[in-house]
Amino acid sequence: MGFKLSREAFDAVLQSWTDDYVLFAPKRFEQGGIYSDTDCIRYGQVQAVDEIVFDSKSLYSFKEALLPVSETLFFFTEETVKEADPPKKGAIIFLRSCDLHGLKRLDEIYLRNGPEDAYYRRLRDRVQFVLMGCPHSFENCFCVSMGTNQATDYAISVDVEGDGFLVDCKSEAWAERITPRAEAELDVTPRHVTENAVTVNIPETLTIQVASSRIWDEYDNRCIDCGRCNFVCPTCTCFTMQDLFYTENGRVGERRRIWASCMVDGFTDVAGGGSYRKKNGERMRFKVLHKVYDFKVRTGSHMCVGCGRCDDVCPEYISFSNSVNKLDQAMKEVSGR
């Protein structure tokens, strides 16, 4: 069901959600950029529609709302463990088409790759998704190449239209709240892009042989293994566990998990000083092939959703999409050998 809503009316709908839900959306952190006097657009809790940033891409993805950077799993004493409580409220997450496709990748890992993850499940079941339409492509986006430029699995969609919004609502319960506030009822299709300035070509013939190509070598020196590309990615899912104790001698504490990055030192360290993929080029290869090769072998779809955030954030101007576009040449190189 489609509606046209004024800004005030949409804000009223949004307020009506706040009893049951916490709202996460891209918002402006003033003076929150890493350089002085710069802002940062990233996800945070919002209270009103005016806080939501519709006209820029967020630097980090929505995933932190569903997969907290740091999440307590349980509290322990010497011989007991107690699972951490879930948040009191559910969540509504505003996100774009690429990110909504990213959600399917998170589901794949957290709900299907091995046993279900209880912490992800209990949050996931209480989250609703609001699709933010894309009137145009942003810098570095390549969603069209990845087939993620259009999404349908939303509760409602929002597009900025003049001073108000166009909304497509798939939830009956929510339609009831919206109808009395709407200016008009009409058919709404969320805006989406049909082309990006950046395109990628993932060769059909790609095999793991490509690992031995020389294309990876340039990243040995270019990449500084900071991990930003992983942390901003809507589909990177890795974590590490940590045990904390609250007092020096007591044994009371918590076990938590925190985001991990396959680009950062320590990811593969084993006892006795061993580690795999010491070179940054090898880490780049591992990451790129996970995103556009082996996840598909395992699940049938590519992990990468083409949001381009890894390119947006890399301090060394390493372009992921550009590295993907080298795969064709790399396959020729290794199969010619």
Place this chain on the structure above:
Amino acid sequence: MDINTKKLKKNAFRVTKVRGMTASRIRVPGGHLDARYLGKIQEIAERFGNGTIHITSRQGFEIPGIPYEKMAEVNALLQPLIEGLDINQSEPGTGYPASGTRNITACIGNRVCPYACYDTTAFARRIEKAVFPNDLHFKIALTGCPNDCMKVRMHDFGIMGMTEPQFEPQRCVSCEACIDVCAKKSVTALKAVKYRPQRNEEKCIGCGECVLNCPNMAWTRSKEKYYRLTLMGRTGKKNPRLGEDFIKWGDEASIIKIILNTYDYVEKYIDRNAPGGKEHIGYIVDRTGFEEFKGWALKDVNLPAKARVFTPLYWQGIKY
């Protein structure tokens, strides 16, 4: 030719080696200007000078080879520049007033540099507004961060940008990038405690390396801008020395007030018989003692709670 050399110096001209020829000295506060003014400078050099320009060590331009009689015409041409750079001027069309207090210099600051903690040029211009025109010999410089590319420690007043890193533990991924970079490039103010960095506030110099290097924005900059103020550095023939830290985590208003207070102090204590009536502030402080100076400098200054005042100060430097 009858020229009052005392007066022309106070109008930003110079007595040169070549008899009959002067040089026009153009100050650019904060060292940043619109490109169009370069055209004006070029015009003066080509019409009245010898067609060359010297880029000065204090972020100005010096146009040599100008006949003394052209000074008025040069001043007229300088007017758009003086207005554009917002120089305090007593009477329009009369050129740059005064040359005692030196151009307030600044590194490129946060308009371009990722390390800079503030807009150095803008702050320099605000100080310019507060202190110019002035005949007293003050050297003030601003630099964006503790790298001190502007070499502010060689000035009477050195202003160094600082940020107070804000830590959001929930965003930390324990990569230790901040701890590493602080140890390698800065002062080792961070150490890992229970998987997360702990900042030694005493040690921290507010350079912002942790903010720049954290991959997950667990560190961000404070909204408030902070400054370190260093005092009484100098070059010169007698006892050149580096400025010492006076205030850490200071604010802009206090720094401007301290500078203005120092003008009052110098007015009171300067040796009127010094050659040319000029005396470096540092020598005056050496004479009156630091405590007397401090009393004047901090009069009516309201430092932020965070600020730390270092006292007493002792300077080293080269002695002959």
Place this chain on the structure above:
Amino acid sequence: MTDNEYVPFLSKITEIIRHTDIEYTFRMTYDGDVKPGQFFEVSIPKYGEAPISVSGIGDGTVDLTIRKVGKVTNEVFEHTMGDHLFLRGPYGNGFDLDDYRGRELVVVAGGTGLSPVRGVVDHFARHPEEVKGMTLITGFKSPADILFFGDLARWKQSMEVILTVDCADDGDKPAACQIGLVTEHLPKVKLGDISRAVAIVVGPPAMMRFSVLGLLELGFAEKNIWISQERKMCCGIGKCGHCKIGDVYVCLDGPVFNYTKGRTLID
């Protein structure tokens, strides 16, 4: 019981068997299905977790043979009989005994690599009629590093056992022990039909690589060789990503891999 995989359960240490100064087997209470080659996450609040292979399966117990190397394993060694440890698992695929039944089986194990495969060896030692023949080649750095010495003597009665140490002062070396790397002893294996013979290789990376090459040289088919991989692990259930190699998660799809798959895994 909770369906939250991350929450560990308490298990009691019923016996501790000391092999060397830094390698003990902890016999732990456990009721449930488990296969040789699978592993448990041994979990000690405040210290963390360590994946440890099942080295033996008893009635209501599992054996965990642990080498003391770091934070968690050091702490495990502070525990004594009657104490409890937290466990979660079992995880991983483990060895499928059917792959070896009715065949000639060669097990090549280096160092602690013997522990994940011990369950397989022990099973066929008790049921020699299930295989056509069996050889165990197991190597340790020095005589002081030998694990499961008592088992080795027992196994000798129902299979060919080649026990070797990399080097040793002669006086030190137990009589039943030879010298040299496991690979040097491979050609000694007597086999009827090499094309149907199967092999398991477990141990440190270099030892595994050379042993597999040796087996291939002898004429083993790739599909008849199994290896067990160790990687950094954290969750054990396919979530944390640490153990991923190419398109496999060692914790889910392994640690046991048929060599046709293992061969394609590039770290």
